[in-house]
Structure formats: structure tokens, C-alpha cells
Amino acid sequence: MSKAGRSRPPRSSYRCQSCGHQEAKWHGRCPACGEWDALVEEVAAKPGQPLPAGAAASVPVRIDKVEALDHGARVPCGIAEVDRVLGGGLVGGAFLLLGGDPGVGKSTLLVQMLAGFAAHDPSPGGAPGPSAGAGAAPILYVSGEESVSQTALRARRVGAVTPRLMLLAETNLERILAHAAQMQPAVLAIDSIQTLFSDALDSIPGSVGQVRECAGRLMAYAKSTGVPTILVGHVTKEGQIAGPKTLEHVVDAVVYFEGEGGSPYRILRAHKNRFGSTQEMGVFEMRSSGLREVENPSELFLAERPVGAPGSVVVASAEGSRPILVEVQALVAPPSAGVGRRTAAGVDGNRLALLLAVLAQRASCDVLTEDVFVNVAGGLRVAEPAIDLGVACAVASSAHGRAIDARTLLFGEVGLTGEVRAVNFADVRLAEAAKLGFERCLLPKQNHARLDHHHGLELVPIERLAQALSLL
Template structure:
């Protein structure tokens, strides 16, 4: 028997190489080439390629009427928020996360709610029907009208969709589905890409809402080629520690709503429940003010959240001082320490610096810079910041404090939660006073430290 011919496919961009190299020649990523079997069957390419949707005539953009996309809710308010208001007919959603974090639980709850008004189908490739029935019983959801199929072959799944014509479908998970048109194993780059493309085509042609569950790698990215994220309309990620009772769902991509939207859930015996006031999760309850703690207002999509930034500065006993950051970018911490030394005269080259964002939330926006520097300075001086203080602002390399977007919404959220003092960039200073909130507008980091000493 002749040996099967193989090539190497990049898991990031899907590029193909005839031999293994350390770096993908298409996208430049390192160690992303995986060996795959070359498809030689004529059935794979004999038919003409099918478009994702029917061909539409060429029109002038001015003649096209701009209408809002109709949505339907899942019955879970936080999930609908992340989706941008609900699911869209014909939309394809990809949701990923660590094993056991709650992907199947959340989707079973949502599908059980939808089954009362929409014809719903749950396709399971990882669990049997009995296992899903046990989960539904444990969650105490009313899933009498929910249809279930335990199948991993793509052609049979497509046949089921053509027979019962569901309106909402969950595929759990896309890595277990395989097509007979390909000889590679389920979960391979070719299988994942082809099965996702076929399901997306069916969704667009028939107006079916499909939710795909995806596995993640050790780094937390979706397994398989990155082209998978480009095929679908919405990409959601579960964040947070699996050992914690709280789960965060973030929209990384959304063609029908705001990206970077965040939903907060609490894991209970009856499944995932939305948290109405998530800011309370990210604020520690201290009886007395403690050094190294600073509260900031971050913007997650359309929602302002108050998060506590904690800093611990201690004398280093090693030649190279440690710089550790949890929930914040570590390279940015090194840059902020240099700004702190150069423009505020506070040296930390012989100090170990540890930064933590309370609650397991990941802050990617630069508006956390000011809070990080104030927390570090507070820990070094061993003096707590004024009680009721909330801050936000980006710090530049020249020591200036730059404005943050949606400053008014951040201030209103802080005032609503009872904070009395806000240190913000001068450009974000409100034109009208906010009841119960004293505004300290600053332009430079040294000015911020000076104004804080005046408050002591």
C-alpha cells in the first residue's frame, strides 16, 4: 500500500508548506505547522464551490435601506448583552473556553429557554444523550421541547438540519465533527475548517442560527486555524479561573454588535446566573484603608466596571528585581515603572513589584495606567490612598496623563456606587458637576502625586 502523502498546515493562517519549517512562510508565526494528509479523493473537489449565500445583484450603496438586524433573546440577560442584544437569524457564533468552565451548561440553559418559542436542536459530539439529560435534570431546566442528536458526522448532521429545519442549533463541539469528504482525523486543521465552512453555508442559506463550541489551546486561543474566527460572525471567550464561582464571557468579535462586551455570571447549583452588579465582584471589602490598593473605572464594551488594582512593592534580594502582573500587561508594567522613576522621581529598580487585578478580570485598555502607578506609590510609601478615591487615565512616556474614552459614563458609574473623589485626566473633566463627586483633574503624573499628598 502506497504511503499517504502529507504536507504541513499552519494552525494560525491555514497556509500550506511541503516540508516542515520552524516558521510559517505565510504569516510569520513560529512552531505552528502541523502535519496533515493531502486529500487526493475526487469527491472533495469534484463539485463546484458553493457560496455562503445566494448571489445578490450589484446595487448602489445609497439605494440600500439601512435597517436594524432583528434579534431574539435567549432568556439570559448577561448572555444577550455579550451577543449585542440577542441572537440573529442566520448568524454563526463561536464560543470557546477552558474545559469545565461552563460552555455546555450556559448553552443548554439558553437552548432550553429558546425551545419554547423557537425550534431548537442540540448536537452533541462529546457526550451521550443520557449525560445531557442528567445535566438538564441537575440544572432543573424545562427542556421537554428541545431536540437532541448525538452525532459527529457532518453529512448526517446536515441531513438532520434539512429534515427538521430547526431555527437554533448548538454544535458541541466543532473539533469532534468530521466529514467523509476528508480522510484526516477529527479535530485536524482541514476537518475543523471544512466543517465550520459547511455549517456556516447552511446557516446563511436557510437562516439558521448556529452556535459552535470550540476547544482552546494551552495559551487560551481557539484550537485549529485562525481562519475559523474569520468565518463566523461572533466569537465569544470564557475568561476567569475555573476554581472561582464567577465566569466572564467576552465578545472578541461581533459583526452585529459591540466587540469587547463583557458578561458576568455566577456558577450555582442550578447553572450560570447573570450578575446584575459586577463591580461588586472586583472590589475588595476592606474594613480599613490599606496601602497599595487603588480603584479604577474600566470600560468593557458599553459597560463601565469598577475594578480594584492591588500593588505590593518589597525589597528585592536578587540581582534582578521581579516584575509580576496578573490581569494586566506585564510589558506595560515595566514601561510604567520607568515613567515613575523619570517623571516622578520614584525609583523601584531594587524593588520587587507585584500587580493584581482583583476578581480575575483582564484589563487591556491603557486607562489603567494611573491606577497602577498610584497603587505602586502607595505600597512603597506604606500609606493608603484617600478613602472613596477612584481614578482612570493613560500615562504617556513623557509623563503626561492622556484622556480615556467615555469619561462621563465612568464618572457617573463611580458616583452611583458611592465614590466621593475622582482623579482623572484634565481632558476628561466634566463641564457640569456630578452630585457627590469631587473631581481632581491632572495633566502630569508628578502633579497627580502632589494633589494626593494635599488630600492626606
């Protein structure tokens, strides 16, 4: 065949993500602005080049003529912890990214989710309900890291075998889209995005250019067909190359699956969600038979709590509308290097430094020259300021060597002047505490004034941090 008759892939170029400079070849450093590792491969479009598949030309439409998307018509997967984080289930045409460290259990969670979707009828535009059986649309699971037999073995182990779940071992994007166009699945899942490659680019799978190109084509497919599409992405050490950070601006929702090394418990959080809240959290336990939902995380995190130990305090946190009681542990020790050191696990280190300064200036508990260690038991990370009062009291308890009553609960935000400020969801926090057998609660005075029910607890309103320390 002559050279003129051979089909050549489209030429690609490399564009700097900082200044926009374009080069014909990749460079480690941008020649224009000097930024390192900023050149990303892109397809060099030619004049008159046809649009890619799924990217039909758009026309202006009057806003009053546009049919609004009904976010209430969601498809649940039957796993309550997942549905809570997603806002009730998947929306038609949603583009979801499931991220997490390698080996945390993303593929196990995904296959259990797909089996749950198969138990309903998640056809685009269809209402949730029992599966329509053999006539229902299939669910396509594309695995680029494992063979079909390996994926089937995992599905059997976790009890996720269903006739509607179709498996495909493929890494070529064009062939995946061709199978999807032929099958018209109810849900499309890709595991994982960094294994895919497109013939439009010459770079290797997992490069930034391939990840962006494949994600853009899959997004066009999801939006044009209304098929919910789930991507799996690994988090690298920097969180950039072939990781979810590269895709966050493209997808509708970013859900992270987190777990501490050696711990069987996993946390599912939404960092971005166009169709729901980003404050919800799901808790799972990894077992040999798959992931099991933890229905009462508070009881789990308090199971091994020591009684009568200085520096141990129970605080009421709220992840979204869900109350979770956790144990905050603090240890104050003589400085090991002559200068006080701060170590925080599960809480913000900057917030801890602020609370130590407030304790010294406003509550006559100066530990600024000591080594201070603070830990949230169970490997949970808590970011809300409602745990400020608990953290400060735990540090003071350890510094004075006096334990806080094990049946006492605390919550409240601490300000720089030592005041204790009100927080949200005080009523649900107290209800959770009463269910677990707590008898007394120290809470902000403003929250106490707005309460309608005490839930059988002795409530102690607090205005200042020093007042809380004297009572405890």
C-alpha cells in the first residue's frame, strides 16, 4: 500500500497548563514560563475535522422550553451507606468518579454497587423499582486491570452475581464505546480510567493526555445518552498524574473511598456532588465476604474506649445530617527536644495550635511548651469546629492528670476570646448520645436555648471555655 493510502492517527501537540504555550514534543519544563511537568498532550484539531462521537453540535434553546432534570427520580443501589453519600442514588446521565488509594477496596465496592443497581431498573428516565428481569437493560462493567474470570471470582466471593451484570475486559476506548452503543446499558462502569487509551493520542495509558481525552469522550457519551457512568481512579502520591485530581472539573461527583492501613474500616465521602450534599459519610467494614455496612458508627468508634483515663473525651460530631460520637484522646508530655511539638491525627493541626493558644491565654492552662498529641480513635478524620470544646478539654484533662466522667458528652466551637459558640444539628447529636447511654452533655448556651427536647440528658449550657474546665 502506498504511503498516501495509509490511515494515520491525528497528530498531537503538547500545551502548557500554566501559560498555554504549545510545543510539538513533550518537555519536562515549559520553555515559555518555566513551569515543571505542565505540558499535557492534546489532539491537534484540523480545519473541517468532524466532531468526535457523542459530541453533536449544540443550538441555543430558550430557557423556558428546556425540560428540567428531575433529581428526585434516582436509582438506589440498595446499599444504604452508598445511597446516603450519593444523595439517594444515581441520576440519569450522571458522571461519577470513585477515587481511592490502590488496594483500599474500590473494585469490591463497585461490583457490590452494580449488583445493587441490577436489583432495580435503572434505565435512563425510568423510576426506581424491582428489576424487570431478562428484559431489563444490562449493566456493563469494563475492567482494564483484571480479566473477566478474575472479576467474576470477586463477584462470586461478595455475592454479587446477577444475570444483568455484563463483564468486558478491554482498554481501548473506541471499542468500549462501540460495545456500549450496541448494548445500550443501564449503567456503565470503567475500572479504571488510567488503564484506558484512545487511538487519537500516541501517549501511553495513564498519561495526563490519555486520561483527559478518555474522560472527555466518556462524559460526552454519558450526557448524550443519559446513561450513568462510573469511573474508578487511583490516587497517586501527588494526587495528580492519572489520579482523580486531574478529573475533578470534568465529572459531576467525586467520591473518595478511604481507609487507614491495617484497619478493616472504610469511609466513603463525597468531595464534589452536583446532585446532592458533600457532607454525608458512609462507613463500611471490610470482610472476606466483601464490604459490610456499619449501621451504627458511634457504637463502633466507642467500643474500646478506656474508662477513667485522663485525656479521653467523647465528642458529638455530625457528618452532614448524620450524628457520630467519637473519642478524642490527648496526651501532654514533657518536651523531647526543648521545644513543644504538636502532633494531630484525625483533627486539623492548625486548629489544634489555635486551641492550645486559647487554653493558655483564656483558660489558665498553658501547655505551649509541652509536647501535645491529639488523636481521634478509630482512624476517623473530623473537620468540623464542633469538636473544639472536646479537644480543648481532652488536652486540659491530660495536662492536669484528671479524668472526665465517662458518661459526659461535649460539643461546641471555641472562639479566640474563649467563648463557646453554637453549632448545627444539636438535637440529633443529643438524640444519638441518649441512645448510647450518656447522661450529661456540655453544650453551647445558644444551642441550649433553642432546644425543644432534652432526650433525658442533663444539659449544662456553657458560655466560656474556662467555665467548662471548672465544671469538668
